Amino acid sequence: MRREPHLEWALRYGLLEAIQIVIDLSCHIASARNLDASATDAERVELLSRAGLVSGDVAKTVVGMVGLRNILVREYISVDRSRLYDLLERLNDFACLLNKFGPICSGGNVWASTISWA
Secondary structure (H helix, E strand, C coil), rough: CCHHHHHHHHHHHHHHHHHHHHHHHHHHHHHHHCCCCCCCCHHHEEEEEEEHCCCCHHHHHHHHHHHHHHHHHHHHCCHHHHHHHHHHHCCCHHHHHHHHHHHHCCCCCCCCHHCCCC
């Protein structure tokens, strides 16, 4: 794979933004349900799962996203560019997560009609 810095930057930024939205929603849900506010982002998602608000599979996916966000932001390990590009095949995970979080946040599925992942 040829190195194209502007594309890699765009991919990293897009992933960071999408992951941060998921994290922010999990914070909102945890706060609204009076779950432990002192928890880390990953722990907060696990609290949502234990409270029955999201399934274990959803929690596992989000915890992985939190880990990727931390790696991309803090750069404490190098990231294989080809693996980042492979994540483009998993963009639907974000739409699925927003569809699961949306009803918890608002009582209705508002996310699917307002976000396009194409």
